[in-house]
Amino acid sequence: MGFRALITDKDAAGKVTSSVQVLEEERLPEGDVSVDIEWAGLNYKDGLCLTGGGGLVRAYPHVAGIDFAGTVRESRDGRYAIGDQVVLTGWRVGETHWGGYAERARVNADWLVPLPAGLSTRDAMVVGTAGLTAMLAIDRLEGAGLKPGAGEVLVTGAAGGVGSIATALLSRLGYQVAALSGRPQHGDALRALGAASIIDRNDFLAQPDKPLESARWDGAIDSVGGEVLGKLLKQVKYGGAVASLGNAGGIALETTVLPFILRGVTLIGIDSVMQPYATRVAAWKRIAETFDIAAYAGLVREMGLEELPVAATEILAGEVRGRVIVRPGLS
Structure with missing residues (x-):
């Protein structure tokens, strides 16, 4: 069964554009855990990836999105079972490896962190x-x-x-x-x-x-x-x-x-991209214990994949307040 993804591509003239397409499972890159993505985030790096800035994306077509949260769909790694909820940030996912702007992802298990107690997948992407x-x-x-x-x-x-x-x-x-x-x-x-x-x-x-x-x-x-x-x-x-x-x-x-x-x-x-597993787990645990999601609600904006190309230009121009979170299944 196919899944929706925001595909970013570059033409022969060097123009970068993005469009929502339906992909088959075999299009996903190599990895030992597949995740059904429930929420992703919009970050400054994502703005660069969607507009072709900064040289972050080396190969097209590409799926941007440097962070996401969702539920394990398939796993060949003993640390994660089907149904586990997980978070991914960093490791150049969304840059050199396909990222979170899709309903599905396949990644290296080492890049994942178990969703900490007290946070939903939506909460995790607000953070x-x-x-x-x-x-x-x-x-x-x-x-x-x-x-x-x-x-x-x-x-x-x-x-x-x-x-x-x-x-x-x-x-x-x-x-x-x-x-x-x-x-x-x-x-x-x-x-x-x-x-x-x-x-x-x-x-x-x-x-x-x-x-x-x-x-x-x-x-x-x-x-x-x-x-x-x-x-x-x-x-x-x-x-x-x-x-x-x-x-x-x-x-x-x-x-x-x-x-x-x-x-x-x-x-x-401070680099969040290549932080070791234990450091990430400890930081996420402290976030879950400290951050007041309800108090931050007014600074959260939700959108679907189709709205991301415009939002990418907004975040690069410094026009985004707080956090933009993306629901890939929203159409």
């Missing part, structure tokens, strides 16, 4: 790669000494998927969150997630630039990069740490050694 990355950042910051109650933690790109979930998680864990965004019109939604203050990105960048600025932040989670990351490093308190996990504002980093050698600031890189 998705964005939430997993945010929790990995919090875990690393706490490992570097960050503790609740001492001072403010800055979250940049706070209206986006990673930033909004990081804001919600930090608040639930007892941190005082300052949410920085280029879209201050979303301030009320961020306050509802627990942000103690809202900072306009333009105002933040307009402050006088010095090699070291007034120490303000106990720590920070940065999903923007570029000029924003360069400036916030100058404002971190002695012994503080910054988790860097995105580059929506650019890949260049202009800074000096002064924050590092005079204040002992630590810059931590």
Whole structure:
């Protein structure tokens, strides 16, 4: 029996387009577990894959979608049985391997994580790669000494998927969150997630630039990069740490050694793609215990496969608030 998938293809002139097609099982790539996909997510990388940006997709036709959740349909691996609910993020699925924008996927069992208790497959994609990355950042910051109650933690790109979930998680864990965004019109939604203050990105960048600025932040989670990351490093308190996990504002980093050698600031890189199994399981467990799905409901938008090409351009333009989740079976 065939299944629906969003097929992304490139023509001889290099134009990339996507369309919903019905495929047969034998079209799926190699793998030892087949999953009936119930929900997938829309992430910045997905926007690149659907538009041909960034060189992420090497072979066409392709099925994008870097994360998904669903139920095991077939398994040749003893860790997963038919009917088990699972989550997949990372491992370049949706980039070099067919991903979640289909009703079915076939993947390597090592890439899967059992759905944690307390989360539905829909909940898992509300969290998705964005939430997993945010929790990995919090875990690393706490490992570097960050503790609740001492001072403010800055979250940049706070209206986006990673930033909004990081804001919600930090608040639930007892941190005082300052949410920085280029879209201050979303301030009320961020306050509802627990942000103690809202900072306009333009105002933040307009402050006088010095090699070291007034120490303000106990720590920070940065999903923007570029000029924003360069400036916030100058404002971190002695012994503080910054988790860097995105580059929506650019890949260049202009800074000096002064924050590092005079204040002992630590810059931590966060990668969610190749994280080992045990780290993923622990992060998902903590998410299930911490994240308030109901409180985040107003920042969730649902769509079917047909709507993804337009949504891809929106997320690349910074026009998506919160999380977009995809229901492949919706037509």
